[in-house]
Amino acid sequence: MIPNEAKKRLIEVVGAENYDDTKAGRLVYSYDATPQFQSLPDAVIAPRNTQEVAEIAKICNEYRIPIVPRGSGTNLCAGTCPVEGGVVLLFKHMNRILEIDEENLTATVQPGVVTLDLMKAVEEKGLFYPPDPSSMKISTIGGNINENSGGLRGLKYGVTRDYVLGLEVVLANGDVIRTGGKLAKDVAGYDLTRLFVGSEGTLGIITEATLKLIPMPETKQTMLALYQDLEAAARSVSKIIANKIIPATLEFLDQPTLEVVEDYARIGLPTDVKAVLLIEQDGPKEVVERDMKKMADICRSEQAVSVQLARSEEEAEALRTARRSALSALARLKPTTILEDATVPRSEIAKMVKAINEIAAKYQVKICTFGHAGDGNLHPTCPTDARDRDEMERVEKAFEEIFSKAIELGGTITGEHGVGAMKAPYLEWKLGPAGIAAMKAIKQALDPNNIMNPGKVFAKSTRKRVVVTR
Amino acid sequence: MIPNEAKKRLIEVVGAENYDDTKAGRLVYSYDATPQFQSLPDAVIAPRNTQEVAEIAKICNEYRIPIVPRGSGTNLCAGTCPVEGGVVLLFKHMNRILEIDEENLTATVQPGVVTLDLMKAVEEKGLFYPPDPSSMKISTIGGNINENSGGLRGLKYGVTRDYVLGLEVVLANGDVIRTGGKLAKDVAGYDLTRLFVGSEGTLGIITEATLKLIPMPETKQTMLALYQDLEAAARSVSKIIANKIIPATLEFLDQPTLEVVEDYARIGLPTDVKAVLLIEQDGPKEVVERDMKKMADICRSEQAVSVQLARSEEEAEALRTARRSALSALARLKPTTILEDATVPRSEIAKMVKAINEIAAKYQVKICTFGHAGDGNLHPTCPTDARDRDEMERVEKAFEEIFSKAIELGGTITGEHGVGAMKAPYLEWKLGPAGIAAMKAIKQALDPNNIMNPGKVFAKSTRKRVVVTR
Numbered sequence: 001m002i003p004n005e006a007k008k009r010l011i012e013v014v015g016a017e018n019y020d021d022t023k024a025g026r027l028v029y030s031y032d033a034t035p036q037f038q039s040l041p042d043a044v045i046a047p048r049n050t051q052e053v054a055e056i057a058k059i060c061n062e063y064r065i066p067i068v069p070r071g072s073g074t075n076l077c078a079g080t081c082p083v084e085g086g087v088v089l090l091f092k093h094m095n096r097i098l099e100i101d102e103e104n105l106t107a108t109v110q111p112g113v114v115t116l117d118l119m120k121a122v123e124e125k126g127l128f129y130p131p132d133p134s135s136m137k138i139s140t141i142g143g144n145i146n147e148n149s150g151g152l153r154g155l156k157y158g159v160t161r162d163y164v165l166g167l168e169v170v171l172a173n174g175d176v177i178r179t180g181g182k183l184a185k186d187v188a189g190y191d192l193t194r195l196f197v198g199s200e201g202t203l204g205i206i207t208e209a210t211l212k213l214i215p216m217p218e219t220k221q222t223m224l225a226l227y228q229d230l231e232a233a234a235r236s237v238s239k240i241i242a243n244k245i246i247p248a249t250l251e252f253l254d255q256p257t258l259e260v261v262e263d264y265a266r267i268g269l270p271t272d273v274k275a276v277l278l279i280e281q282d283g284p285k286e287v288v289e290r291d292m293k294k295m296a297d298i299c300r301s302e303q304a305v306s307v308q309l310a311r312s313e314e315e316a317e318a319l320r321t322a323r324r325s326a327l328s329a330l331a332r333l334k335p336t337t338i339l340e341d342a343t344v345p346r347s348e349i350a351k352m353v354k355a356i357n358e359i360a361a362k363y364q365v366k367i368c369t370f371g372h373a374g375d376g377n378l379h380p381t382c383p384t385d386a387r388d389r390d391e392m393e394r395v396e397k398a399f400e401e402i403f404s405k406a407i408e409l410g411g412t413i414t415g416e417h418g419v420g421a422m423k424a425p426y427l428e429w430k431l432g433p434a435g436i437a438a439m440k441a442i443k444q445a446l447d448p449n450n451i452m453n454p455g456k457v458f459a460k461s462t463r464k465r466v467v468v469t470r
Numbered sequence: 471m472i473p474n475e476a477k478k479r480l481i482e483v484v485g486a487e488n489y490d491d492t493k494a495g496r497l498v499y500s501y502d503a504t505p506q507f508q509s510l511p512d513a514v515i516a517p518r519n520t521q522e523v524a525e526i527a528k529i530c531n532e533y534r535i536p537i538v539p540r541g542s543g544t545n546l547c548a549g550t551c552p553v554e555g556g557v558v559l560l561f562k563h564m565n566r567i568l569e570i571d572e573e574n575l576t577a578t579v580q581p582g583v584v585t586l587d588l589m590k591a592v593e594e595k596g597l598f599y600p601p602d603p604s605s606m607k608i609s610t611i612g613g614n615i616n617e618n619s620g621g622l623r624g625l626k627y628g629v630t631r632d633y634v635l636g637l638e639v640v641l642a643n644g645d646v647i648r649t650g651g652k653l654a655k656d657v658a659g660y661d662l663t664r665l666f667v668g669s670e671g672t673l674g675i676i677t678e679a680t681l682k683l684i685p686m687p688e689t690k691q692t693m694l695a696l697y698q699d700l701e702a703a704a705r706s707v708s709k710i711i712a713n714k715i716i717p718a719t720l721e722f723l724d725q726p727t728l729e730v731v732e733d734y735a736r737i738g739l740p741t742d743v744k745a746v747l748l749i750e751q752d753g754p755k756e757v758v759e760r761d762m763k764k765m766a767d768i769c770r771s772e773q774a775v776s777v778q779l780a781r782s783e784e785e786a787e788a789l790r791t792a793r794r795s796a797l798s799a800l801a802r803l804k805p806t807t808i809l810e811d812a813t814v815p816r817s818e819i820a821k822m823v824k825a826i827n828e829i830a831a832k833y834q835v836k837i838c839t840f841g842h843a844g845d846g847n848l849h850p851t852c853p854t855d856a857r858d859r860d861e862m863e864r865v866e867k868a869f870e871e872i873f874s875k876a877i878e879l880g881g882t883i884t885g886e887h888g889v890g891a892m893k894a895p896y897l898e899w900k901l902g903p904a905g906i907a908a909m910k911a912i913k914q915a916l917d918p919n920n921i922m923n924p925g926k927v928f929a930k931s932t933r934k935r936v937v938v939t940r
Contacts, residue, residue, distance in 0.1 A: 103712050103817035126714060148657045159655060161664075162632070175904035182815035184845040185629060185885035187618050187668050188893075188900045189927060190909050194631075194664040198657050215714030242573050244596060244685035286756045345652035347573035375654040415655035423658075430658045434645035438916060439660050445915035446908060457659060 002042045002087070006063040010045060010087070013055040018046040018093070029088040032073035032080045033135075034422055035336045036386055041068065041082040046090040050168060050176060050207040053089070057205065057451075058174035060087065066454050069201040071111065071143025074135035076339055077420030079147060079200050083455035089205065091142055097121055098208070104182045105213045106165060111142025111206050118211075127213040130157035133416070134324040142206055148198030150416030152323070155374035156248045156282075157214075159416065161197045168208035169196055172447040182210055195442075200418055201453040203446045217282035220248070221292050222316035225299035226273040226306040230254065230357070233275040234350030236302040237373045240279075241346060243298060245291050249280035250374030251323050254353075257330065257368040257381070264329035265322040273305065277373065278323055280316075326370050327381070334383035336392075340399055342406035343415030346376040355405045356380045363398040365391065377415035400463065403429060424459035472512045472557070476533040480515060480557070483525040488516040488563070499558040502543035502550045503605075504892055505806050506856055511538065511552040516560040520638060520646060520677040523559070527675065527921075528644035530557065536924050539671040541581065541613025544605035546809055547890030549617060549670045553925035559675065561612055567591055568678070574652045575683045576635060581612025581676050588681075597683040600627035603886070604794040612676055618668030620886030622793070625844035626718045626752075627684075629886065631667045638678035639666055642917040652680055665912075670888055671923040673916045687752035690718070691762050692786035695769035696743040696776040700724065700827070703745040704820030706772040707843045710749075711816060713768060715761050719750035720844030721793050724823075727800065727838040727851070734799035735792040743775065747843065748793055750786075796840050797851070804853035806862075810869055812876035813885030816846040825875045826850045833868040835861065847885035870933065873899060894929035 002010070002021070011019045020026070021043040031038040042065070047053045060067050066086025073080050082088055095112030102125055109118060115136040119129050132151035133139055139149065145167070150159045166180030169192075179192040196203055227233040237250055253261065253276045262269040270276065277299065281291045296307045310316035331337040344352045353369060356378070360367035371378035380402055384395050403413045403426050413419075413426045428436050440458055443450075472480070472491070481489045490496070491513040501508040512535070517523045530537050536556025543550050552558055565582030572595055579588060585606040592599050602621035603609055609619070615637070620629045636650030639662075649663040650656055666673055697703040707720055723731065723746045732739040740746065747769065751761045766777045780786035801807040814822045823839060826848070830837035841848035850872055854865050873883045873896050883889075883896045898906050910928055913920075 101815075101817070103708055104815045105711060106815075148661075150655050150657075154655055161661065171904070171908060175907070177902065177905045177908055179905070181880055181882065182817075183813055183880075183882055183885065184816070185620050185624055185813055185842070185847045186882045187620075187884050187886055187888050188882045189889060189897055189905070190669055190673075190912060191618075191631065191664045191667065192905070192908065194661045195912075198661055203660075215716065238573055241575060246685065284754070284757045284760075287754045290754075343653055343655055345571075345574045345576075346654070347571070347652075372655070377655045410651055410653075412651065412653055412656045412658045414657050415653065416657055418657050419659060427659055432647065434641070435647045435649070435659070435662070437645070438641060438647055438662065441915035442660060442665075442912055445911035 002065055003063055006059055006065060009059050010056060013052050014045055014047050020044045029070065030082065032075055032078060034076050034078040034081065035338060037078035037081040037421055039081055039083045040085065041088040042085050044088045044090060046092050048093040050170065053170045053205055053207050054174045054176050057170050057172060060451050061172050061174065061449055064449055064451060066451055067205065068453050069142065069146065069205050071140030072138045074139045075143065075147050075418060075420065077414065077418040077422045079418050079420035079456060081421060083421050091140065094207065100125060101182065106182045107211045107213055109141050109209055109211065111140060113141045115139050115141055115144055122213050123216060126216050128216040129163065129211060129213055131160045131163055134327065141209060145197050145206055145209055146199065146201050147418045150372065150377065152249045152251060152372060154372055155250055156246045161194055163212045164193055164197050164209055165212050166210035167193055167196055167206055169204040169206055171204045172449065172452050180210065200420060200456050202443060202457050203452060219285045219288050220280060220282040221288050222280045222310040222319055223292060223296065224308050224319065225277040225279060225304040226270055227275045227304055228273055229303060230275045230353050231350045232303045233277055234353055234373065236277060236299045236304065237349055238347055239298050239302060240295050241374065243294065245294055247279055247291065247295065247374065248282045249278065251278040252373035253323065253370040254368060256366065257326055257370040260333060260368065261322050261326055261329045264332065265325055267318045267322055269322060278319055330368055330381050330383055334385055336384045336386040337381060338384060338395060339379055339381040340402065341377060341379055341415045341417045342402050342411060342413065343375065343377045344406050344409045344411035346374060348409040348411065349373055349376055351409060352378060352406065356402060359398050359401045363394040365395050365398050375415065376411065419457045421455055424457060425461065425463045427457065427459065428462045472535055473533055476529055476535060479529050480526060483522050484515055484517050490514045499540065500552065502545055502548060504546050504548040504551065505808060507548035507551040507891055509551055509553045510555065511558040512555050514558045514560060516562050518563040520640065523640045523675055523677050524644045524646050527640050527642060530921050531642050531644065531919055534919055534921060536921055537675065538923050539612065539616065539675050541610030542608045544609045545613065545617050545888060545890065547884065547888040547892045549888050549890035549926060551891060553891050561610065564677065570595060571652065576652045577681045577683055579611050579679055579681065581610060583611045585609050585611060585614055592683050593686060596686050598686040599633065599681060599683055601630045601633055604797065611679060615667050615676055615679055616671050617888045620842065620847065622719045622721060622842060624842055625720055626716045631664055633682045634663055634667050634679055635682050636680035637663055637666055637676055639674040639676055641674045642919065642922050650680065670890060670926050672913060672926050673922060689755045689758050690750060690752040691758050692750045692780040692789055693762060693766065694778050694789065695747040695749060695774040696740055697745040697774055698743055699773060700745050700823050701820045702773045703747055704823055706747060706769045706774065707819055708817055709768050709772060710765050711844065713764065715764060717749055717761065717765065717844065718752045719748065721748040722843035723793065723840040724838060726836065727796055727840040730803060730838065731792050731796055731799045734802065735795055737788045737792055739792060748789055800838055800851050800853055804855055806854045806856040807851060808854060808865060809849055809851040810872065811847060811849055811885045811887045812872050812881060812883065813845065813847040814876050814879045814881035816844060818879040818881065819843055819846055822848060822876065822879060826872060829868050829871045833864040835865050835868050845885065846881065889927045891925055894927060895931065895933045897927065897929065898932045
């Protein structure tokens with residue numbers, strides 16, 4: 001509950017039209033893309049500028065009101081679900097591209113800019129902003145930064161973190177700080193820029209970002225390699241990298257995923273094979289052609305039953321779009337879709353895919369697996385029904401075993417989706433008690449009253465398990 | 471002073487042969503490569519493994535004894551000068567390359583590995599570790615990580631931070647934590663890996679690192695462009711990038727630097743021109759040739775008086791080595807050499823170079839400027855004499871004005887050398903009081919007794935100045 005006095009002061013800051021505490025308004029922002037998490041905020045506020053955000057922080061800090069910054073709510077870790085109530089901050093008024101600097105190859109943006117809009121704007125100038133989460137058509141840059149979003153191009157180009165050069169951040173006490181700048185090198189103090197990237201709104205509110213751009217690759221080619229053997233596909237991935245080729249995209253889809261995606265997208269994807277690799281390379285024409293040929297040879301040497309280049313950019317785009325629609329397609333199967341992102345060193349992909357299938361069989365649940373094979377970042381996905389308690393229990397056990405296996409293989413509980421409320425109970429499996437304690441100390445230092453997106457990252461209780469020795 | 475009891479316990483941990491508190495032993499580690507900073511440690515300790523480092527941390531935390539981790543002491547910010555005494559930690563026993571993983575393209579190393587040794591070891595496997603600080607022949611990876619070292623390849627390949635995937639760190643309380651891993655993507659909690667990179671030993675002691683490697687570029691070409699006009703050289707830099715070419719190296723040397731370097735290296739560098747750009751591109755042959763031609767055309771269009779490709783790899787290596795020797799060469803001129811690394815957005819290079827020369831004239835000091843022009847990372851260097859108080863005062867004023875100008879142009883007080891003891895008084899100019907407060911809160915959270923390299927990053931007093939509005 002927001003005390004009346006605090007409400008009055010918040011309305012003075014943003015105007016009545018930007019403060020909504022109607023039941024309907026609050027309901028809209030009570031959940032995000034994560035199944036099984038819902039919690040009503042006390043109000044929804046849309047500040048118009050950084051100064052207003054700072055005033056909001058001061059008031060909320062005084063009254064101990066939680067603040068949940070939210071982009072488009074496409075995250076899959078319940079990162080923007082207001083689990084402890086408070087105010088949800090929207091950035092619909094702070095959604096401008098402030099500058100595209102062609103000399104320094106940077107873009108300066110407000111948090112509410114939609115990812116794809118930024119990509120298109122810089123592409124018009126022959127520039128490239130690589131991080132491409134599958135939700136990029138609706139996700140915002142602010143959300144991408146808070147979650148350190150990955151995407152299909154992570155292997156060659158890195159993730160959101162690798163493109164954030166500087167930030168303006170409002171801290172819990174209302175202080176406004178600026179980190180970094182249009183600088184290729186800057187070692188003036190601790191790397192706060194990257195500390196805030198991926199901190200899920202728990203350390204501060206991002207109000208502006210300076211992003212790194214790179215020249216647009218000259219050409220791009222796309223191909224599909226089909227396999228009747230899952231592990232052969234996984235081995236091809238390892239072999240491509242071990243042959244010192246870093247493709248722009250190296251995606252994996254298993255048969256159940258292929259069937260569902262084809263049924264959804266209807267672009268003629270093969271559904272009679274056990275696995276597909278979607279492979280792309282970009283860059284100068286000669287290099288792309290050479291790399292594609294080498295990769296095709298590697299796939300064939302690993303028993304790919306077919307290796308086929310996309311015949312046109314339209315066909316390539318259809319393949320990419322189909323891959324990006326995997327979650328939407330899978331979500332049509334059953335009322336509840338649980339999509340995970342256990343991640344392993346890429347050398348362990350084959351073992352991980354095998355383990356996932358064994359675990360699915362053991363718990364009698366359907367798990368479709370696709371993902372960024374080149375990164376070791378897999379998305380085992382379970383179409384299920386939250387109303388079926390017995391099945392949900394088995395699903396949960398299966399995913400716990402998947403996380404455990406990923407860590408055993410030198411991996412992590414989340415490669416790109418974040419911890420949020422959903423994976424908080426498992427974080428200690430990756431970090432150990434000392435790692436959690438160090439992170440909590442930082443959280444406490446920057447947000448002593450715990451108003452910044454509380455209930456995320458750190459769990460009230462952890463899932464007990466035998467700790468894997470590393 | 472180390473209490474006798476603490477000394478006894480420390481010796482029990484590392485053995486008497488690895489504990490040195492003789493006057494001679496302490497004197498050796500009383501300074502680093504930074505002029506005008508010297509301070510005796512109380513002891514010099516060489517632990518043999520992580521467990522010993524953890525025991526040392528516990529004992530030092532109990533007795534409030536400062537710990538200064540030290541690689542080869544090549545840093546230029548007095549980062550390893552034990553300004554508050556305590557123990558200097560050496561990593562001579564922890565200097566092994568533990569693994570080069572060709573499937574995951576990673577190297578796992580102990581902190582004492584010499585940078586060039588790692589580079590050579592991975593090159594033998596056709597792999598590439600790009601960060602190349604000029605001191606790489608003697609600097610260690612541990613030191614590089616603590617200072618987030620840059621180098622000549624920063625523009626295209628980034629800096630040390632961009633190649634650290636995971637760390638093992640001993641915290642002030644003796645806890646051992648592991649961050650990251652052999653993972654292209656990992657968002658399990660805050661990005662502690664990058665928080666520790668560049669934290670100058672003030673947050674913890676790095677005892678192991680997992681580094682990212684990339685495939686070795688196939689070919690490389692090197693050229694020199696000569697100018698009779700400083701600003702024309704700077705304009706060429708901007709124009710190359712604006713034309714969407716990202717060369718591997720884009721170095722700038724002004725005439726005074728050229729004269730000194732040629733006198734030292736004797737490789738036939740021109741000394742009758744106002745400035746030189748040393749340009750390199752690497753990658754597939756076709757691309758390198760095309761980029762080099764385009765860059766040569768751009769340099770000529772900006773009035774370069776000569777543009778000449780290196781005729782052989784030997785000649786190219788001689789040019790690179792000459793550039794890397796700039797500090798050594800300049801250090802021969804006068805008893806004291808003050809080398810700075812004020813950094814600006816690369817579009818502001820021409821303005822910055824002009825400002826440096828005006829400031830040098832104003833304070834009647836000699837300043838030679840060279841540096842990583844493509845990064846906007848300049849090294850204005852002043853050969854002077856610490857015994858000449860009047861000149862030293864003018865030198866200090868000149869550098870203060872250079873820092874101020876860099877910040878006014880959107881830059882920073884240090885691009886790659888770090889803050890250490892030397893730049894601590896200026897840090898607030900870049901970060902403002904709120905930025906400093908946020909960093910101090912993190913330091914206090916992780917090291918409440920301030921035993922980790924105290925006296926660095928945060929100054930006891932700051933240099934007052936009119937804050938530039940941004």
